[in-house]
Amino acid sequence: MQNIPKNVFTFTIPFIIFTLISTTYAAVNSTTYATALSKSLLYFEAQRSGRLPYNQRVTWRDHSALTDGLEQGVDLVGGYYDAGDHVKFGLPMAFTVTMLSWGVIENGDAIKKAGEFEHALEAIKWGTDYFIKAHTSPHVLWAEVGDGDTDHYCWQRPEDMTTSRRAHKVDEANPGSDVVGETAAAMAAASIVFRKINPHYSHLLLHHAKELFEFGDKYRGKYDESLEVVKSYYASVSGYKDELLWAALWLYKATDNVDYLQYTIDNALNFGGIGWAISEFSWDVKFAGVQILATQLLMRENNKEHKKTLEEYHSKAKHYICSCLNKNNNGTNVDRTPGGLLYVRQWNNMQYVSSATFLLSLYSDFLKSTNQLLHCPKQSSITHEQILGFAKSQVDYILGANPMNMSYLVGYGSSYPKRVHHRSASIVPFRDNKAFIGCTQGYDNWYGKVDPNPNVLVGALVGGPDFEDGFSDDRGNYVQTEACTYNTAPLVGVFAKLNELEGIEEGPKDYSFSIASSK
Ligand SMILES: *[C@@H]1O[C@H](CO)[C@@H](O)[C@H](O)[C@H]1NC(C)=O
Ligand SMILES: *[C@@H]1O[C@H](CO)[C@@H](O)[C@H](O)[C@H]1NC(C)=O
Numbered sequence: 001m002q003n004i005p006k007n008v009f010t011f012t013i014p015f016i017i018f019t020l021i022s023t024t025y026a027a028v029n030s031t032t033y034a035t036a037l038s039k040s041l042l043y044f045e046a047q048r049s050g051r052l053p054y055n056q057r058v059t060w061r062d063h064s065a066l067t068d069g070l071e072q073g074v075d076l077v078g079g080y081y082d083a084g085d086h087v088k089f090g091l092p093m094a095f096t097v098t099m100l101s102w103g104v105i106e107n108g109d110a111i112k113k114a115g116e117f118e119h120a121l122e123a124i125k126w127g128t129d130y131f132i133k134a135h136t137s138p139h140v141l142w143a144e145v146g147d148g149d150t151d152h153y154c155w156q157r158p159e160d161m162t163t164s165r166r167a168h169k170v171d172e173a174n175p176g177s178d179v180v181g182e183t184a185a186a187m188a189a190a191s192i193v194f195r196k197i198n199p200h201y202s203h204l205l206l207h208h209a210k211e212l213f214e215f216g217d218k219y220r221g222k223y224d225e226s227l228e229v230v231k232s233y234y235a236s237v238s239g240y241k242d243e244l245l246w247a248a249l250w251l252y253k254a255t256d257n258v259d260y261l262q263y264t265i266d267n268a269l270n271f272g273g274i275g276w277a278i279s280e281f282s283w284d285v286k287f288a289g290v291q292i293l294a295t296q297l298l299m300r301e302n303n304k305e306h307k308k309t310l311e312e313y314h315s316k317a318k319h320y321i322c323s324c325l326n327k328n329n330n331g332t333n334v335d336r337t338p339g340g341l342l343y344v345r346q347w348n349n350m351q352y353v354s355s356a357t358f359l360l361s362l363y364s365d366f367l368k369s370t371n372q373l374l375h376c377p378k379q380s381s382i383t384h385e386q387i388l389g390f391a392k393s394q395v396d397y398i399l400g401a402n403p404m405n406m407s408y409l410v411g412y413g414s415s416y417p418k419r420v421h422h423r424s425a426s427i428v429p430f431r432d433n434k435a436f437i438g439c440t441q442g443y444d445n446w447y448g449k450v451d452p453n454p455n456v457l458v459g460a461l462v463g464g465p466d467f468e469d470g471f472s473d474d475r476g477n478y479v480q481t482e483a484c485t486y487n488t489a490p491l492v493g494v495f496a497k498l499n500e501l502e503g504i505e506e507g508p509k510d511y512s513f514s515i516a517s518s519k
Pocket of ligand 2: 403
């Protein structure tokens with residue numbers, strides 16, 4: 001990404017225009033969800049940094065960044081490149097892994113049925129193996145390798161990289177409770193995923209998660225105040241309190257130790273967990289995720305004594321869901337494009353859409369298992385089918401049911417973005433041409449080409465259309481054509497769920513929320 005913060009934390013005041021959209025867009029059927037699921041997992045292989053394994057399926061990529069950490073005497077080889085560049089940014093990488101893990105925890109059986117379980121585990125483990133390396137002592141976490149400024153000056157394949165690979169850490173003197181909290185959450189969530197399959201690994205992850213949480217809680221601070229290099233790229237605008245609540249809840253889920261639950265109850269108010277009514281969920285702002293996780297705990301008998309506070313979290317979760325459904329009072333709903341897509345902001349809007357589809361699907365599950373209806377300020381008695389139907393409408397839009405008739409999931413369907421803002425996808429594969437391509441040579445010879453990228457970045461979800469459903473497939477248009485790992489991550493579980501449902505009961509039928517759209 002360019003050197004403007006990826007997330008500008010502002011509130012927009014929507015004005016409501018009701019538009020009836022016709023449903024003449026291409027239909028999306030169940031085989032498509034299975035295909036989308038398979039493709040989405042390939043994307044994580046394309047983003048791999050480090051030494052690639054024998055079974056690497058994305059073969060236009062090769063080994064890269066094999067000396068990461070060397071300057072600092074630490075082995076930081078591995079992990080994921082964030083987007084179209086080659087910086088390893090700890091905060092969004094950890095959020096990506098948390099979301100992948102949550103998707104597997106909630107939809108593991110559906111992912112198995114689609115034959116993608118192994119690939120999903122590999123995608124998670126590629127991240128957690130790296131976090132284990134990055135957590136070199138109880139109170140040290142390496143939070144970034146490389147830096148945006150020097151990285152963005154070059155347009156190179158990762159295999160040729162000549163930019164600085166300096167590593168940056170947080171520690172007691174330079175705290176970063178947000179990146180530490182998110183990494184704790186990712187490792188705790190992944191420990192649940194691996195509990196039965198690989199108990200030793202699961203135990204190791206949990207050990208790191210507990211230590212990290214203790215570190216992040218005891219030495220409090222925003223990581224962008226400790227690390228100048230993250231400021232222009234992934235500043236933690238919402239602070240670290242959401243990540244601490246999030247980490248504590250994940251640790252509670254992973255351990256059943258009530259101390260972690262008590263932490264989220266005791267800090268519910270002063271950390272904003274039950275104060276913030278919010279309509280976005282992202283690598284920066286976790287409150288809606290915290291609120292949905294807390295809501296799920298209401299289903300457990302043993303949490304009765306905390307019911308009152310958990311219900312307060314639930315009430316804020318409802319605010320988030322109602323705002324996505326456009327059923328809150330004026331001014332607190334998420335905008336929509338005329339084609340019906342949730343619209344939070346111009347730059348990489350799809351990240352908010354994919355994270356919303358995931359939370360909507362979980363809330364739908366919650367209503368179903370507790371036999372409840374959702375009551376929003378502008379409409380009461382909303383069913384779990386309606387909520388899932390709305391999530392499905394967003395997924396279908398992503399896959400091509402939209403005014404551009406284009407899939408925003410790369411490599412899916414017949415029409416998709418061909419000029420993704422992505423260094424290695426836009427340059428001849430290393431496998432075919434090993435001749436070194438220098439820093440600015442990539443800009444001169446590849447960046448400005450009007451031809452499609454030589455490599456298809458299958459499974460990447462790009463930034464997506466503007467507020468009027470328009471999209472310009474131009475490599476320089478990074479606001480729309482760049483993809484990030486945390487865009488695709490929440491979709492993995494949702495694709496699996498929709499695939500399973502279509503197979504069993506032909507899916508949700510009530511699309512009432514997908515018809516009326518506001519902008
Ligand atoms: C909300 O917006 C609608 C449509 O513009 C308007 O008719 C209604 O009066 C507004 N309600 C409030 C409470 O502002
Ligand atoms: C999308 O497909 C519909 C239905 O086939 C068609 O009417 C419309 O013109 C297409 N839009 C674009 C931008 O190609």
